[in-house]
Amino acid sequence: xxxxxxxxxxxxxxxxxxxxxxxxxxxxxxxxxxxxxxxxxxxxxxxxxxxxxxxxxxxxxxxxxxxxxxxxxxxxxxxxxxxxxxxxxxxxxxxxxxxxxxxxxxxxxxxxxxxxxxxxxxxxxxxxxxxxxxxxxxxxxxxxxxxxxxxxxxxxxxxxxxxxxxxxxxxxxxxxxxxxxxxxxxxxxxxxxxxxxxxxxxxxxxxxxxxxxxxxxxx
Numbered sequence: 001x002x003x004x005x006x007x008x009x010x011x012x013x014x015x016x017x018x019x020x021x022x023x024x025x026x027x028x029x030x031x032x033x034x035x036x037x038x039x040x041x042x043x044x045x046x047x048x049x050x051x052x053x054x055x056x057x058x059x060x061x062x063x064x065x066x067x068x069x070x071x072x073x074x075x076x077x078x079x080x081x082x083x084x085x086x087x088x089x090x091x092x093x094x095x096x097x098x099x100x101x102x103x104x105x106x107x108x109x110x111x112x113x114x115x116x117x118x119x120x121x122x123x124x125x126x127x128x129x130x131x132x133x134x135x136x137x138x139x140x141x142x143x144x145x146x147x148x149x150x151x152x153x154x155x156x157x158x159x160x161x162x163x164x165x166x167x168x169x170x171x172x173x174x175x176x177x178x179x180x181x182x183x184x185x186x187x188x189x190x191x192x193x194x195x196x197x198x199x200x201x202x203x204x205x206x207x208x209x210x211x212x213x214x215x216x217x218x219x
Contacts (some may be wrong), residue, residue, distance in 0.1 A: 045191035109136035119208035
């Protein structure tokens with residue numbers, strides 16, 4: 001199977017890194033990438049999802065764009081089960097050693113982050129590191145809510161410093177060659193769904209499959 005690949009541009013954020021400044025830099029210097037692979041027939045619902053990605057040596061920037069019919073944000077504690085809410089995810093094996101970090105964000109920015117070689121026996125990154133170092137801004141705010149149904153468009157900007165990759169000390173994104181995948185899910189939404197950037201050829205939905213990661217080439 002042919003893996004998809006992305007070239008990750010290096011950008012400069014001249015002002016305080018916030019939603020607007022990061023968004024502007026990403027809009028000017030990156031391409032919009034779709035998360036649109038739908039492999040599992042039992043879950044046919046397909047929200048419209050895309051993202052942008054860039055870096056500035058020690059910071060990784062992501063922006064997600066989501067259009068969906070149901071939004072849900074129950075989880076408010078870091079390292080909680082955010083995949084049950086309206087959720088976007090980014091899994092990355094930064095140095096291609098078989099171990100990857102799974103960054104998961106519900107639509108109000110609650111973050112789950114752990115590390116390991118597969119689905120089981122993963123090591124959770126300390127909550128203090130998540131809360132102090134990862135910055136997330138959502139157009140839906142940061143307050144929890146029960147499911148809402150309608151026609152929703154939301155965006156999320158994320159700034160991830162290299163220091164949160166605690167099992168890769170001294171990590172610098174410049175010239176890095178990594179493997180990764182990008183996802184959208186919502187386990188407890190009315191229309192449960194599982195979308196991927198790089199195809200995952202499994203019988204049932206499973207994001208913890210690094211053998212199906214695509215390729216990231218950091219400039």
